[in-house]
Amino acid sequence: MSYKIAVVVGSIRKESFNRKLAQALQKMAPQGAQFELLRIDDLPLYNQDEDANQAPQVKRLKEQVAGSQGVIFITPEYNRSIPGVLKNAIDHASRPYGQSAWAGKPAGVIGMSVGAIGTALAQKDLRTVLAYLDMPTLGQPEVYLQAKDGFFAADGSIAEGSRDFIQKWLDAYLAFVAEHAGRVETV
Numbered sequence: 001m002s003y004k005i006a007v008v009v010g011s012i013r014k015e016s017f018n019r020k021l022a023q024a025l026q027k028m029a030p031q032g033a034q035f036e037l038l039r040i041d042d043l044p045l046y047n048q049d050e051d052a053n054q055a056p057q058v059k060r061l062k063e064q065v066a067g068s069q070g071v072i073f074i075t076p077e078y079n080r081s082i083p084g085v086l087k088n089a090i091d092h093a094s095r096p097y098g099q100s101a102w103a104g105k106p107a108g109v110i111g112m113s114v115g116a117i118g119t120a121l122a123q124k125d126l127r128t129v130l131a132y133l134d135m136p137t138l139g140q141p142e143v144y145l146q147a148k149d150g151f152f153a154a155d156g157s158i159a160e161g162s163r164d165f166i167q168k169w170l171d172a173y174l175a176f177v178a179e180h181a182g183r184v185e186t187v
């Protein structure tokens with residue numbers, strides 16, 4: 001079976017480490033796993049008044065999530081939590097109430113920040129949100145990455161020091177997606 005995995009990056013900065021990580025992961029994906037990086041930088045600020053009249057960018061986001069078999073969130077930590085742009089995207093695709101695009105999608109959480117705890121607190125907050133959104137989320141292994149010179153190789157791939165560790169996370173996440181898809185198919 002092949003899987004489409006939606007990838008949401010919690011930074012819209014041009015030189016984002018997390019975007020680079022998303023691109024590196026995309027290259028590490030095995031055949032049968034197709035990664036799609038979702039755009040969130042053109043979403044309006046979430047406003048509940050617009051629930052019945054969602055912007056085309058919001059509809060696009062929801063369709064991309066709905067068409068995926070899983071979602072990977074790759075986020076930096078901002079002020080010990082998740083960036084507003086990521087929460088904005090999550091809130092958009094969770095509404096109108098009862099029509100969330102996220103529900104039931106198996107999630108993977110990974111992130112890179114400059115601080116020593118490597119997004120641990122951002123991921124903790126994100127996991128709380130994903131639990132509420134009814135997204136089964138891979139528990140182990142956890143990946144907390146501190147941005148350091150040499151993490152990425154010159155070609156944008158993950159350098160040797162961390163490559164195996166990240167590959168193990170990716171393999172575990174894709175197995176989690178497959179297990180979830182199997183469960184859904186047998187219901």
Ligand SMILES: Cc1cc2nc3c(=O)[nH]c(=O)nc-3n(C[C@H](O)[C@H](O)[C@H](O)COP(=O)(O)O)c2cc1C
Nearest residue numbers: 011013016017018019076077078079080113114115
């Ligand atoms: C508003 C703001 C708050 C931040 N707060 C944290 C933080 O709580 N922990 C941390 O490790 N880094 C923090 N940083 C630094 C980010 O880790 C750094 O900007 C990182 O490069 C962001 O990820 P990106 O490269 O994908 O954009 C913060 C940066 C900004 C702009």
